[in-house]
Amino acid sequence: MGTPVDSEKTRAKIINAAGLLFAEKGYKGVTVRDIVGKANTHLSALNYHFRSKEALYREVLMEACKADQISSADQAYLEKKKPLDALAILVEEALKEYGQKGETNWHSIVITRECREPTVIFKDVAKAYFQPQTDFMASLIAKA
Numbered sequence: 001m002g003t004p005v006d007s008e009k010t011r012a013k014i015i016n017a018a019g020l021l022f023a024e025k026g027y028k029g030v031t032v033r034d035i036v037g038k039a040n041t042h043l044s045a046l047n048y049h050f051r052s053k054e055a056l057y058r059e060v061l062m063e064a065c066k067a068d069q070i071s072s073a074d075q076a077y078l079e080k081k082k083p084l085d086a087l088a089i090l091v092e093e094a095l096k097e098y099g100q101k102g103e104t105n106w107h108s109i110v111i112t113r114e115c116r117e118p119t120v121i122f123k124d125v126a127k128a129y130f131q132p133q134t135d136f137m138a139s140l141i142a143k144a
Helices: 004-025 034-040 043-050 053-068 073-078 081-101 106-116 122-143
Strands: none
Touching: 004 034, 004 043, 004 053, 004 106, 034 043, 034 053, 043 053, 053 081, 053 106, 053 122, 073 081, 081 122
16 A cells, blocks of 8 residues: 555646646647556556646646746845846846756746747646746836
């Protein structure tokens, strides 16, 4: 019998494997069998944790957004800078992250794919993630 820690590890493995595959092939190009194979787990584990491919994709996308968002601590730091300096830092960091490849950067690739090929989840992501991030950047631009 698995422990709660084992269950969380399995859940994290599924999210990471799905993130890598969704980044590579997009939502439509990935099957749940692809995901469980890459995660080295069973279909029952995916169903237990996520119930559906769409629910898993939502979780992967929100995980990607959390990983790529400007934290409140970073926002506070940037707000203390001159607006143009803050914007330069944001651009530099975004370019650095976007330049990373593969397993270290599936988060950005999944987000970019979602923007280019929106799924039914896009509106939720836009409201929860894109809007607050856009508002913050717009405030810096307005100050500049």
